[in-house]
Amino acid sequence: MSTKEVSKSSIGSAVGTTLSYIVFVTWTLITIVPLIWMLYSSFKSNEELTRDIYALPYDMLNNMDDEYTVIAPSLNLVYDYNPRQDKRERLIIESTTIAPGRRMMVHFLLKEDLPSEIASRQPGDTVVIGELPRRLRREIHWKTVWFNYRSAISRAKLGGKFINSLIYAGVSTFLIIILGSMIAFGVSKMRFKKLSAVVIGLIGLGYLISINSVIIPLFLMLTSVGLTDTHVGIIMVYTAFGLPLAVMLSSQFMRGLPNSLIESAYIDGATTFRTFWSIILPMTVPVIITISILSALGIWNEFLLVLVLASSDATKSLPVGVFSFSSLTSTQLGWQLAALVIATAPAMAVYFSFNKQITKGVVAGAVKG
Amino acid sequence: MNKRDQKELMVFLGMIGPGLLVYLFIVAYPILYSAWLSFTDFNPNSGGDWSFVGLLQYKTMVEDPNFWHAFKNNMIVVAVSAFGQIPIGFVLAYILFRNRVKWGHFFQAMVFLPQFLSTIVIGILWKRMFAADGPASRIIQIFSGDPSRQFDLMLKADTVMYPIGFALIWMYTGFYMLIFLANLQKIDKSMVEAAKIDGATEPQIFTRIIMPLMTGAILVSAILAIAGSLKGFDLIFAMTTQGLQRNNAMVLPIFMYQTAFQDYRNPMRFAYGSAISNAIVIISMVMILFSNWVGSKFNAGEDY
Numbered sequence: 001m002s003t004k005e006v007s008k009s010s011i012g013s014a015v016g017t018t019l020s021y022i023v024f025v026t027w028t029l030i031t032i033v034p035l036i037w038m039l040y041s042s043f044k045s046n047e048e049l050t051r052d053i054y055a056l057p058y059d060m061l062n063n064m065d066d067e068y069t070v071i072a073p074s075l076n077l078v079y080d081y082n083p084r085q086d087k088r089e090r091l092i093i094e095s096t097t098i099a100p101g102r103r104m105m106v107h108f109l110l111k112e113d114l115p116s117e118i119a120s121r122q123p124g125d126t127v128v129i130g131e132l133p134r135r136l137r138r139e140i141h142w143k144t145v146w147f148n149y150r151s152a153i154s155r156a157k158l159g160g161k162f163i164n165s166l167i168y169a170g171v172s173t174f175l176i177i178i179l180g181s182m183i184a185f186g187v188s189k190m191r192f193k194k195l196s197a198v199v200i201g202l203i204g205l206g207y208l209i210s211i212n213s214v215i216i217p218l219f220l221m222l223t224s225v226g227l228t229d230t231h232v233g234i235i236m237v238y239t240a241f242g243l244p245l246a247v248m249l250s251s252q253f254m255r256g257l258p259n260s261l262i263e264s265a266y267i268d269g270a271t272t273f274r275t276f277w278s279i280i281l282p283m284t285v286p287v288i289i290t291i292s293i294l295s296a297l298g299i300w301n302e303f304l305l306v307l308v309l310a311s312s313d314a315t316k317s318l319p320v321g322v323f324s325f326s327s328l329t330s331t332q333l334g335w336q337l338a339a340l341v342i343a344t345a346p347a348m349a350v351y352f353s354f355n356k357q358i359t360k361g362v363v364a365g366a367v368k369g
Numbered sequence: 370m371n372k373r374d375q376k377e378l379m380v381f382l383g384m385i386g387p388g389l390l391v392y393l394f395i396v397a398y399p400i401l402y403s404a405w406l407s408f409t410d411f412n413p414n415s416g417g418d419w420s421f422v423g424l425l426q427y428k429t430m431v432e433d434p435n436f437w438h439a440f441k442n443n444m445i446v447v448a449v450s451a452f453g454q455i456p457i458g459f460v461l462a463y464i465l466f467r468n469r470v471k472w473g474h475f476f477q478a479m480v481f482l483p484q485f486l487s488t489i490v491i492g493i494l495w496k497r498m499f500a501a502d503g504p505a506s507r508i509i510q511i512f513s514g515d516p517s518r519q520f521d522l523m524l525k526a527d528t529v530m531y532p533i534g535f536a537l538i539w540m541y542t543g544f545y546m547l548i549f550l551a552n553l554q555k556i557d558k559s560m561v562e563a564a565k566i567d568g569a570t571e572p573q574i575f576t577r578i579i580m581p582l583m584t585g586a587i588l589v590s591a592i593l594a595i596a597g598s599l600k601g602f603d604l605i606f607a608m609t610t611q612g613l614q615r616n617n618a619m620v621l622p623i624f625m626y627q628t629a630f631q632d633y634r635n636p637m638r639f640a641y642g643s644a645i646s647n648a649i650v651i652i653s654m655v656m657i658l659f660s661n662w663v664g665s666k667f668n669a670g671e672d673y
Contacts, residue, residue: 023460031543035482218395326493351478
């Protein structure tokens with residue numbers, strides 16, 4: 001190889017490397033910039049978002065000099081305490097910078113906590129945060145910083161929906177693991193080969209069918225047995241549709257485990273179920289982790305089933321809650337962004353803590369499919 | 370069959386029974402139910418009266434201009450997956466495979482991230498990004514110097530699929546990158562090294578060694594892209610507002626949903642909806658068989 005060729009190829013590879021970096025840096029930026037924008041903008045008030053959609057949050061984080069107006073009680077106030085039981089006198093103040101005049105950013109200060117001069121102010125008078133006692137200042141500071149989040153959680157009732165999503169993902173994944181690995185044990189470690197082949201074939205068909213393609217019959221069936229709008233109905237559907245992946249991955253893994261393990265357990269007098277539970281299942285843990293991550297995240301993000309089956313707040317999941325919240329409050333961009341962050345943050349946390357297993361699991365799941 | 374065999378069969382059934390029953394009831398039975406429903410005029414408004422009507426629902430479907438509009442949009446989505454997500458995913462995977470960038474793992478994690486976020490949430494996010502007063506409009510204003518310019522592609526019937534296509538690529542490219550990377554890593558590196566020693570250039574290595582070995586992975590990706598695109602509902606549903614905009618961007622699953630669950634006046638809404646969802650399954654099977662056939666043509670005579 002002559003020196004000329006070497007230098008030519010090294011120029012070529014330098015160009016290649018530079019191009020590679022450009023491609024990757026560009027793509028990474030395209031991926032994460034919208035997410036970063038979503039995150040920091042969720043700390044901006046609507047006024048700030050209208051003024052400059054890209055600026056960093058400022059108003060809500062630096063609120064020590066904010067001016068408030070004292071307002072009279074009115075019907076459109078959302079109280080953060082129970083006004084029927086708590087009859088103590090309060091000074092109601094509303095922000096003049098964040099959603100002024102819309103009765104959204106309102107605080108109910110106990111008059112007994114205030115110096116008498118401030119407590120005696122009348123509707124229309126101004127209160128500056130700086131003149132309040134230190135404890136109230138801090139309280140209002142944090143309430144202002146988390147204003148979008150507090151509003152999203154309380155108005156969209158995201159707390160209950162968050163718990164519903166956890167229940168759906170958690171319980172269904174648990175059932176998928178148990179039922180799926182029992183089937184996998186049956187078909188891979190017991191001697192009914194023909195029956196097993198039929199079962200595997202039936203379950204393999206499940207790969208072709210998604211919840212979306214049978215949503216109408218599912219709705220009619222569950223309506224006729226009264227299971228729409230119940231946790232049980234929704235969990236049953238998620239469990240059934242999670243089984244194909246679980247059975248395929250875990251039966252493949254179990255086939256690789258030596259039969260002598262099971263034989264020696266039988267000789268020691270263990271029942272089949274006992275053998276499965278105490279010997280095989282613990283050895284299947286690596287695959288179980290993969291299946292759990294894939295199933296739980298799939299269910300966490302699923303939308304159409306809950307949209308069709310759930311009609312009350314008691315059964316709606318987080319994606320459905322965030323979706324209807326965003327259709328109802330399309331003018332309150334800040335609240336919506338906060339709701340989006342609430343819905344993505346748990347998935348992101350799981351993603352970054354289990355990145356390696358997830359990567360492996362997705363490839364395994366996809367290639368088997 | 371002796372007693373011991375019988376007992377073992379019972380145990381076997383005990384192991385597979387619970388899961389299989391749930392599966393048969395929730396997954397297998399609805400498939401038959403859906404097939405039956407599509408041949409009837411099942412009327413939920415009059416307590417579920419029905420009679421067989423043969424292919425009436427399918428006939429209505431092929432004569433319905435909305436169906437063909439949704440079909441066309443769905444084909445655009447398939448094309449975006451096949452000719453957007455897959456090639457970009459391949460390029461990204463190839464760069465990672467040849468170790469052309471440092472922090473490969475970091476880049477990989479970032480590009481794959483959107484896959485793990487709720488499609489609905491991503492849809493709402495992009496809807497906001499592409500809103501008339503949103504960040505995309507702002508970029509246009511900055512670059513054009515005209516403060517009244519707006520990003521209006523989402524608002525016009527003939528351009529609405531462009532921003533949606535962009536969001537689809539944004540969302541799913543990482544997935545294909547990961548599949549290609551996993552398959553590339555299975556390739557024996559000594560083959561590449563040997564070719565280099567024999568004086569092969571980078572393009573030669575790519576076209577003569579890598580590509581032939583990757584046809585299988587490309588085929589799998591194509592199948593996943595077709596199946597995924599045809600059942601994809603969430604992203605477009607969340608990116609569009611109910612009414613004209615969603616109708617402009619309608620794809621088959623949304624058409625099915627609107628027919629079955631929002632068109633209450635149609636007495637045959639469930640029967641017609643089932644015909645549509647069966648059509649979706651059939652279309653995706655036909656397309657998958659077709660890409661298998663194309664794949665086998667390419668692979669002819671190349672055995673590794």
